[in-house]
Amino acid sequence: MRQKAGNARLPIVVTDIQPGFVDTPMAKADHKFWVASPQAAARQIYRAIRKKKRHAYVTRRWRLVAWLLRIVPGFVYDRT
Numbered sequence: 001m002r003q004k005a006g007n008a009r010l011p012i013v014v015t016d017i018q019p020g021f022v023d024t025p026m027a028k029a030d031h032k033f034w035v036a037s038p039q040a041a042a043r044q045i046y047r048a049i050r051k052k053k054r055h056a057y058v059t060r061r062w063r064l065v066a067w068l069l070r071i072v073p074g075f076v077y078d079r080t
Contacts, residue, residue, distance in 0.1 A: 019058040036059045
């Protein structure tokens with residue numbers, strides 16, 4: 001979408017939101033890790049869109065998890 005908007009020279013900004021765990025009825029777990037309230041998640045999403053960010057993690061601490069997953073060798077979590 002970002003490429004199409006850029007190629008067409010449209011004034012559209014695409015923000016890729018990658019949410020972690022948000023405390024909603026869909027998040028069913030006894031022990032939730034780094035859970036954001038829906039209000040906190042909405043504020044962070046709104047802020048990222050308002051600042052025209054290309055990419056945002058909700059909550060921001062999930063950026064650490066994403067970074068770790070990028071540097072961990074594939075065989076560590078691709079066990080089948």
